[in-house]
Amino acid sequence: xxxxxxxxxxxxxxxxxxxxxxxxxSSSGDIIGAMLEKVQSRIKIIAVDGFPVPVKCGHCExxxxxxxxxxxxxxxxxxxxxxxxxxxxxxxxxxxxCIMACPYGVISQGREVPRTAVKCDGCKGRKGGPAxxxxxxNGALVLEDLExxxxxxxxxxxxxxxxxxx
Amino acid sequence: MRYVIIGNxxxxxxxxxxxxxxxxxCSVTIISDEKHPAxxxxxxxxxxxxxxxxxxxxxxxxxFYQDHNIEAILGKKAMGINTExxxxxxxxxxxxxYNRLLIATGSITTFPPLxxxxxxxxxxxxxxxxxxxxxxxxxxxxxxxVVGAGLVGLEAAYAxxxxxxxxxxxxxxxQIVPQQFDAIxxxxxxxxxxxxxxxxxxxxxxxxxxxxxxxxxxxxxxxxGVLLEDGGRxxxxxxxxxxxxRPNTDIxxxxxxxxxxxxxxxxxxxxxxxxIYAAGDVAETxxxxxxxxxVTPIWPNAMVxxxxxGCNMAxxxxxxxxxxxxxxxxxFREVPAIAVGLTQVNADGYQVLSHYRPENNTYKKLVFxxxxxxxxxxxxxxxxxxxxxxxxxxxxxxxxxxxxxxxEGFGYGxxxxxxxxxxxxx
Numbered sequence: 064x065x066x067x068x069x070x071x072x073x074x075x076x077x078x079x080x081x082x083x084x085x086x087x088x089s090s091s092g093d094i095i096g097a098m099l100e101k102v103q104s105r106i107k108i109i110a111v112d113g114f115p116v117p118v119k120c121g122h123c124e125x126x127x128x129x130x131x132x133x134x135x136x137x138x139x140x141x142x143x144x145x146x147x148x149x150x151x152x153x154x155x156x157x158x159x160x161c162i163m164a165c166p167y168g169v170i171s172q173g174r175e176v177p178r179t180a181v182k183c184d185g186c187k188g189r190k191g192g193p194a195x196x197x198x199x200x201n202g203a204l205v206l207e208d209l210e211x212x213x214x215x216x217x218x219x220x221x222x223x224x225x226x227x228x229x
Numbered sequence: 230m231r232y233v234i235i236g237n238x239x240x241x242x243x244x245x246x247x248x249x250x251x252x253x254x255c256s257v258t259i260i261s262d263e264k265h266p267a268x269x270x271x272x273x274x275x276x277x278x279x280x281x282x283x284x285x286x287x288x289x290x291x292x293f294y295q296d297h298n299i300e301a302i303l304g305k306k307a308m309g310i311n312t313e314x315x316x317x318x319x320x321x322x323x324x325x326x327y328n329r330l331l332i333a334t335g336s337i338t339t340f341p342p343l344x345x346x347x348x349x350x351x352x353x354x355x356x357x358x359x360x361x362x363x364x365x366x367x368x369x370x371x372x373x374x375v376v377g378a379g380l381v382g383l384e385a386a387y388a389x390x391x392x393x394x395x396x397x398x399x400x401x402x403x404q405i406v407p408q409q410f411d412a413i414x415x416x417x418x419x420x421x422x423x424x425x426x427x428x429x430x431x432x433x434x435x436x437x438x439x440x441x442x443x444x445x446x447x448x449x450x451x452x453x454g455v456l457l458e459d460g461g462r463x464x465x466x467x468x469x470x471x472x473x474x475r476p477n478t479d480i481x482x483x484x485x486x487x488x489x490x491x492x493x494x495x496x497x498x499x500x501x502x503x504x505i506y507a508a509g510d511v512a513e514t515x516x517x518x519x520x521x522x523x524v525t526p527i528w529p530n531a532m533v534x535x536x537x538x539g540c541n542m543a544x545x546x547x548x549x550x551x552x553x554x555x556x557x558x559x560x561f562r563e564v565p566a567i568a569v570g571l572t573q574v575n576a577d578g579y580q581v582l583s584h585y586r587p588e589n590n591t592y593k594k595l596v597f598x599x600x601x602x603x604x605x606x607x608x609x610x611x612x613x614x615x616x617x618x619x620x621x622x623x624x625x626x627x628x629x630x631x632x633x634x635x636x637e638g639f640g641y642g643x644x645x646x647x648x649x650x651x652x653x654x655x
Contacts, residue, residue: 069645071645071646107642109638109640109642109643110638111642111643111646112646114646116642116643116645116646118640118641118642118645125536127529127615128615129532130243130529130532130533130536131528131529131532133269133271133272133288133528134269134271134272134285134288135269135287135288135289152290153285153287153288154285156272156275156280156281157560158271158272158558158560159558159560159565159567159611159614160528160529160558161615162558162567162611162612162614162615163556163557163558163567163569163611163614163615163618164529164615164618165615166615166616166618166619166641167615167616167640167641168612168613168614168615168616168640168641169641170615171612172565172611172612178560
């Protein structure tokens with residue numbers, strides 16, 4: 064199965080992915096429109112000790128956000144594997160339980176639509192696949208075969224690293 | 230194989246889905262005393278406030294039971310279990326045979342043993358029926374009193390306020406949300422509600438609820454009075470009592486199933502009797518923060534426990550490692566807040582990092598013990614809250630992180646930077 068793989072060491076912090084994400088989720092569909100509409104990016108580039116680290120939703124196998132969602136809006140699509148609170152029968156009420164539950168911290172409070180949680184929707188239905196992957200010229204964000212990539216994608220693997228973080 | 234689930238909310242639905250996924254051909258039956266298809270109790274305040282209609286309370290599609298080939302016996306209360314013949318007995322005398330049974334009966338509202346609690350105009354808020362009754366009473370009410378400033382009480386208060394009622398909240402403790410939040414966070418949240426126009430009376434218990442006086446009755450008025458311990462009497466037409474809840478263990482009475490506060494289950498969600506499982510608010514499991522066996526009555530835990538119960542019932546062994554018993558989010562007006570795990574500590578051996586900025590209503594507090602994160606409070610800025618939850622749940626050794634915790638934007642990026650690469654499945 065293919066999945067998002069993040070290579071933080073290849074990221075140079077150009078933020079193109081964030082612009083591409085905002086553009087893909089704006090009604091105009093382009094970057095200028097996204098800026099005028101003040102669309103928020105669903106991928107974040109965090110500065111850790113001066114180094115850029117891309118952070119985005121991993122579309123977990125057993126997503127904590129889905130368990131936490133009290134309205135039933137947050138679902139994992141069994142066919143595509145995409146975890147999203149948009150486009151499902153139930154709608155988000157902005158209770159922030161998913162923000163409390165997500166171990167990756169990649170769900171945000173909606174700015175455009177208040178009381179709605181905003182997260183990566185895998186650019187479902189978008190021609191050309193996820194906009195951030197398409198936009199990343201450094202190979203920091205790629206769609207790869209997860210089995211080939213090989214390592215465990217459990218956050219606990221990272222969380223239990225005893226060395227100084229960052 | 231016949232699977233029977235008593236309870237049609239988070240734990241019950243999650244278990245039913247899991248059993249069906251693992252075993253497409255078995256028989257799955259859900260029994261509930263409520264007539265409605267599975268709905269979210271947590272959204273009842275939003276419904277009460279008028280933000281969402283009744284159809285938006287449903288947590289699954291209209292055809293959920295049909296699509297999953299689940300027999301739903303709704304509107305019939307399960308009264309008892311015959312563990313010898315393996316039958317569930319319904320209120321109308323019908324029996325439902327089972328091979329494996331899940332008890333997911335949730336919690337029920339408890340009313341303090343005081344005068345007037347059963348009089349008209351006094352409600353709890355747990356079921357859709359409760360919410361409908363409150364709405365009906367609110368139509369002809371001008372003032373409401375909410376007894377108890379826990380999460381349910383405050384959400385009910387805010388909802389009734391949004392419906393145009395004058396609302397007063399009475400709380401015995403010196404702060405609101407005393408179970409979840411510490412004094413500073415409670416203060417910020419209280420200010421937020423008071424700025425909206427809701428009155429909050431602290432440090433005051435109640436003695437009971439009085440009916441209308443003879444004169445009020447003569448003139449057809451519905452006035453009630455909430456009698457306070459300090460001798461005062463709060464006038465109102467509607468009372469919501471939100472002083473607590475207890476696990477709904479009534480069904481297992483006389484079955485010999487071991488009950489403490491809730492139904493005691495092991496790591497496989499099994500009760501003390503074979504082939505009977507329990508999950509959700511009614512079950513007692515290990516709280517990973519305290520390490521103690523206790524009820525962990527919140528929605529996400531019920532969902533997860535239901536899944537584990539479903540797996541084990543369907544024959545796929547899965548060990549439940551414990552979850553954080555207490556974790557909640559609130560946003561009444563404009564200040565969002567999240568509390569996870571231990572947020573108030575008096576004992577020795579705990580370290581606390583905190584940062585309070587009253588000018589912009591933000592507050593962050595982290596509680597540690599022996600280099601393990603035990604609790605977190607985030608007010609105003611709730612980004613990355615789940616990262617703290619994960620550190621608490623995983624009991625991660627945080628000795629190397631130090632006070633970087635308090636840096637703005639501290640989160641998964643810090644861990645990802647350290648790891649070679651992070652990836653995910655789509």
